[in-house]
Amino acid sequence: MTGSARPTVRRAMELVAAGAAEALEGRGLNTSYRVAGPGGGTLSVKVHCAERSSDTEFRRIRCVDAALRGAAWYPPVVDMGFHTVERPRLVVVRPYVPGEPSDDARRQIAQVVEVLAELAVRAGGVSAGEELVGDYASPWMSGAERERALVDPLLTGEWRGLARALDDHLGGLRAGAARLTRPDALVIHHGDLHGRNLIHGGPRPLTVIDWDEAGLSRRPADAGKALWLSCRLGRGDFLLDPWALRRFLTHLRTRLRVPYASACDLARLGALWFLPRHGHVTLLGRRDASLGPWYLGWVSRFWDRYRRNMDLLAGTAAALGA
Template sequence: MKANIDTEVALARDAFAIPAAGGVLLGGGATANQVVALTDSAGRRRWALRGPRRDARPARLAFLLGFHHAARTRGLPVAVPRRTVDGQPWTYDAQGRPWLLLEYLPGRPLDRVTAELAEMAAARLADFHQLPDQLGLPTTVVGPETTWDAWLTGPEDTWRACAEVAAGHHVLLDAYRVHLDRLYEHAPALRQTTDRVWGHGDFHGHNLLHHRGRITGVIDLDGVGRRPRITDVAYAMLMLARTGSGDYRLKPHLLRAVLTGYQRHAAAPLTAAETRALWSAMVLSQLPDPAHLTALRRAGRDLGPALARPLAALRDLAAERTRLTNLITEGATR
């Protein structure tokens, strides 16, 4: 790994003309992307070098960099991209893989969630959702490879795509069948959410930075796209209010904090129809993404953990559906 870091530090110095002296690999095995925090000669983290392995389509990368600029100019705490010495938005390494350079944002990942931080995080999500539909981007809007509603609009095709890439993990994949049935039983409210906003797509503690009691950064915009706002709200509730890693029983005070923060800062409160759809949106967020699985396999990662981890969330969501529905309804009407 050290040799790879050295190579990437040299690439960043040469391509982006920054005084990088070292680097630290960020992230874990949950993504195919590679991110290196680059340090200066004093050991301070100043830049983030991103290798977008999950979705490296040039049109998608151009859109995301334009989105970073547009969101930043509107006051959101997202990273500023830098261009190469010859004015290009990204560079390529010797293997032909793209690398982007972003300014490093201060703060620590939101690992330990308090009610206060959960409420502030939800307020930032509400700000995200208030970005104007037309951002004046100099590039065409290109969405994620897997659409947010793939399991609703093309369930059989989506299942086949997952089954093809998850060869050897059919027992794990088959365990999703019962949860799919539950989703479709309660999906009508979710299907009826027709309004679209700019959604983050992966709004959880590790993609939020905080410092001295405030949210200082919203990172990892790889999942940005047009989708119902409740898909983000539901995922934020699930990830910020859970008991802990692998334990998705939601803590009532944290769930209320997420809802309170969002409701107070949203352009408009959640509607009754949106509130009814939150539980099914949580379930939808935990179903396999064929593009994600494909990227993991291409990167040589074991697909087992990526298929097993969401099942814990789905089991807890199924066991607590009535209680969660009551808590959500109560919180949304406060």
């Protein structure tokens, strides 16, 4: 992008097409690149999959960007638009953030909760239509029977345990999420607060990256998901660490005033993210045939440990609240 004072989607995609961009590792539906920007800077280019590139996604990311500009941990949008080859794809260009991701988010629990608190505060000035409000729980809250029926053909053979987990827990998860839903409250929703999206060791103490799923929510969906992803013993392992869990719940109560009595409902809300959806598994398979089975195995490990973890959580919350 030499010769231009302002990086643009068009110029970024020209570099990608020319093979002058470094593809970044990831197992999600979208594709990330690192490219050289004008003046010697480095840029992150996120190319959204065609199936999830829409005007609604564009407006959702733009709304969040306007609300979060100036936050110490937020990399703002430099340019955003649609790039068309075969099908339009939403492309978002941001500053590339150097540093190291955290494979163990237990070390960043206090920082994660501070981010959650600021996301809630900054939503205060946001005015947005209902089409921009939604999170990972929304499909299960509005259409559980449909989602269950769609995914059923995938849950055969070695994945029958996932079908049982759906049938055993879905009602309780939805009830917990409903108790935490506030029709008159709005929070900014990152969508994927886990260690690999927490960058440290760069020019800032902490930078939160990967705003693909950013939007608005009427539930503490980020906090519910972060409970599972910040308090586990390690990446790829879903056994909760008792020390990390106590720390997370304590910080959450102090900064967001989430009562200990709501901890189990918060975990139920977060657990909805680990229920497989037909659309997600199918799109992963289209990107790479190995990703569908990898994902189903990954969420299966979560559900294998779910009851044990919920027992630990209930005991921890009760002890903290005593």
